[in-house]
Amino acid sequence: MKRYIQPSFILIALGIMVLAVSLLWFVNILPLISYNKVEPEVGKLIGLSQANLSEPWRISMTEEITQQAKKYLDMRVIITDAVDSSERQVDDVKRLLAYGIDLLIISPTDSQILTPVVTEAYKTIPVIVLDRAVEGYDYTLYIGPDNQLIGRETGRYVSELLGEKGGQVWEIQGRSGSPPTIDRSTGLRQEIERHPGIRLVKTVTADWLRDQAEDTLSHLFKTTPTPDVIVSQNDAMAYGAILAAKKAAVSNIKFIGVDGLEGANGGLDLVRKGLLSATFICPTGGKEAVNYAWDILEKKPGIPKKIYLRTRKITAETVNANVDPYASFRHPRSNKEPIRLGFAQVGSESRWRLTNTKSIKDAARDAGIELTFIDGQQKQENQIAAIRSFIKQKVDIIAFSPIVESGWEEVLQEAKAAGIPVILSDREVDIKDDSLWATFIGSDFLEEGRRAARWLLSYIEHHPTPDGQVNIVELQGTVGSAPAIDRKRGFELTLEPHPEFRIIRSEIANFYFDQGRDVMKKILETEKRRIDVLFAHNDDMALGAIQTLESAGLRPGKDMVIVSVDAVKEAFQAMIAGKLNCTVECTPLLGPQLMKVIQDYFDGKELPTRIITSEEVFPAEVARTVLPKRRY
Numbered sequence: 001m002k003r004y005i006q007p008s009f010i011l012i013a014l015g016i017m018v019l020a021v022s023l024l025w026f027v028n029i030l031p032l033i034s035y036n037k038v039e040p041e042v043g044k045l046i047g048l049s050q051a052n053l054s055e056p057w058r059i060s061m062t063e064e065i066t067q068q069a070k071k072y073l074d075m076r077v078i079i080t081d082a083v084d085s086s087e088r089q090v091d092d093v094k095r096l097l098a099y100g101i102d103l104l105i106i107s108p109t110d111s112q113i114l115t116p117v118v119t120e121a122y123k124t125i126p127v128i129v130l131d132r133a134v135e136g137y138d139y140t141l142y143i144g145p146d147n148q149l150i151g152r153e154t155g156r157y158v159s160e161l162l163g164e165k166g167g168q169v170w171e172i173q174g175r176s177g178s179p180p181t182i183d184r185s186t187g188l189r190q191e192i193e194r195h196p197g198i199r200l201v202k203t204v205t206a207d208w209l210r211d212q213a214e215d216t217l218s219h220l221f222k223t224t225p226t227p228d229v230i231v232s233q234n235d236a237m238a239y240g241a242i243l244a245a246k247k248a249a250v251s252n253i254k255f256i257g258v259d260g261l262e263g264a265n266g267g268l269d270l271v272r273k274g275l276l277s278a279t280f281i282c283p284t285g286g287k288e289a290v291n292y293a294w295d296i297l298e299k300k301p302g303i304p305k306k307i308y309l310r311t312r313k314i315t316a317e318t319v320n321a322n323v324d325p326y327a328s329f330r331h332p333r334s335n336k337e338p339i340r341l342g343f344a345q346v347g348s349e350s351r352w353r354l355t356n357t358k359s360i361k362d363a364a365r366d367a368g369i370e371l372t373f374i375d376g377q378q379k380q381e382n383q384i385a386a387i388r389s390f391i392k393q394k395v396d397i398i399a400f401s402p403i404v405e406s407g408w409e410e411v412l413q414e415a416k417a418a419g420i421p422v423i424l425s426d427r428e429v430d431i432k433d434d435s436l437w438a439t440f441i442g443s444d445f446l447e448e449g450r451r452a453a454r455w456l457l458s459y460i461e462h463h464p465t466p467d468g469q470v471n472i473v474e475l476q477g478t479v480g481s482a483p484a485i486d487r488k489r490g491f492e493l494t495l496e497p498h499p500e501f502r503i504i505r506s507e508i509a510n511f512y513f514d515q516g517r518d519v520m521k522k523i524l525e526t527e528k529r530r531i532d533v534l535f536a537h538n539d540d541m542a543l544g545a546i547q548t549l550e551s552a553g554l555r556p557g558k559d560m561v562i563v564s565v566d567a568v569k570e571a572f573q574a575m576i577a578g579k580l581n582c583t584v585e586c587t588p589l590l591g592p593q594l595m596k597v598i599q600d601y602f603d604g605k606e607l608p609t610r611i612i613t614s615e616e617v618f619p620a621e622v623a624r625t626v627l628p629k630r631r632y
């Protein structure tokens with residue numbers, strides 16, 4: 001492909017050269033910056049639109065991207081710096097597009113302002129969004145830190161520092177209202193609430209900036225009794241607070257930061273100097289972005305929608321001992337024997353589950369992974385027994401889809417003690433110790449519930465009920481399972497601001513067709529109020545309920561609006577027949593991604609904490625077009 005340089009681009013290029021000449025040489029950009037010159041063929045040209053090149057964390061992200069791109073012979077990166085101006089970043093993206101990049105990596109200054117231009121870019125090329133998300137789903141892949149987890153980890157460390165006695169905590173937040181600020185704070189609070197002796201007595205905002213933290217804290221130290229611990233949402237602000245404490249001659253405060261960067265007064269340096277008690281690494285995702293950029297441009301299958309990266313605690317003990325903070329998550333394997341995987345499945349309750357089982361078995365066979373598969377037949381005790389048998393057999397790795405969220409600590413401790421890593425597939429667990437599992441691959445169930453509700457809101461807007469009231473019946477999946485809990489919550493959260501939408505009955509049908517049919521029968525027999533909508537946590541239960549409605553002489557899809565989750569082929573057939581109105585996708589095709597993660601793990605790669613699959617919403621109008629392309 002031949003590329004021509006526009007005159008306006010020279011200005012950006014010159015700016016970049018002044019800021020980071022060495023970096024640019026590194027990525028081979030200089031040969032590209034020449035007016036009207038036809039360049040030799042460039043294989044993969046990546047545009048990186050960076051929010052700013054002044055924050056150390058972003059400089060580190062940019063460096064990571066350029067370093068990693070160098071490992072691919074055929075890849076070039078061109079970088080723009082928006083100097084923290086959203087308007088400028090919008091222009092940057094437009095210029096990069098005009099330049100003919102093959103893929104855009106963007107780390108946005110502001111989610112809202114950047115969304116339209118990212119949507120525009122995504123119409124023509126793949127887009128990877130880094131760190132701060134944009135609104136909606138018009139991008140190829142999001143990669144970012146797990147900020148709630150970071151917050152929870154800081155909270156856990158506070159309780160380690162303060163022990164039983166407890167104490168007082170201040171929190172220094174980044175920019176008010178920004179997603180990392182909210183998520184880190186939520187995580188911190190969740191953990192602190194679990195310890196009655198620990199009290200979060202003050203929260204201040206310092207916009208991620210060292211100087212601002214220093215000024216605010218200097219004032220506070222003069223006017224307010226000092227706390228035992230200060231948790232700062234980044235290391236730069238923690239350093240500002242440390243300087244303020246020094247000026248005010250305040251001692252005995254322990255400081256905790258986030259980022260864990262190298263360099264003078266970076267988090268690691270501050271831990272080495274004993275100024276910070278701990279920093280929590282906030283991975284930039286630069287390396288992962290380049291690797292995925294390559295896979296996307298190579299059109300490799302199984303690209304997820306979202307990837308959340310792991311954090312690690314760095315203290316004086318680990319920072320100086322040259323200990324790899326991710327060591328427990330890296331397992332390079334020299335053994336050339338096939339990997340032995342033990343998989344404990346939930347059962348065979350639905351079409352979704354049958355497809356999921358097939359996907360895992362096929363993918364293991366294709367990847368040359370030796371699979372021992374045990375069907376838990378809908379019982380947690382069977383799954384626990386299966387995991388114990390895998391431990392006994394000394395398999396290399398265990399994966400399982402937990403039927404319910406709680407009750408796994410003991411058996412996962414046993415797997416950990418035996419040195420066998422565990423991957424969560426499809427469903428998550430609710431346990432405090434995140435070190436008991438290596439990674440999670442699956443859907444965002446909360447979002448699925450939200451999507452069902454969003455679709456319903458817009459449908460009812462165009463098809464209002466006679467009295468404006470919308471009476472909803474909900475068919476829930478297995479009690480205590482992640483999809484049942486989260487789909488319910490996501491659905492309710494989205495409908496909360498609309499009191500005319502009321503869930504008048506919510507019954508359990510365990511994801512089964514038969515139970516959907518029978519439970520709906522009972523509802524029809526006992527419910528005297530008008531039912532406008534059925535929300536079923538999966539297609540099988542909706543299809544069962546449809547059978548009951550037809551037997552009762554009702555017209556499903558017309559007399560009652562029906563929305564469900566999974567997007568199996570039978571749901572599309574029901575939509576074409578006019579009996580179902582919408583299905584929200586939840587992909588069961590997790591096998592290839594699971595095997596890739598297992599191979600990565602044994603290649604010694606660092607695994608993210610959560611890998612979220614890419615999914616869509618299918619209203620009845622698109623069913624006929626989409627059905628022939630469906631793989632399950």
Ligand code: AHR
Binds near residue numbers: 350
């Ligand atoms: O965990 C995924 C859910 O489990 C599917 O939505 C449902 O059909 C299945 O049984």
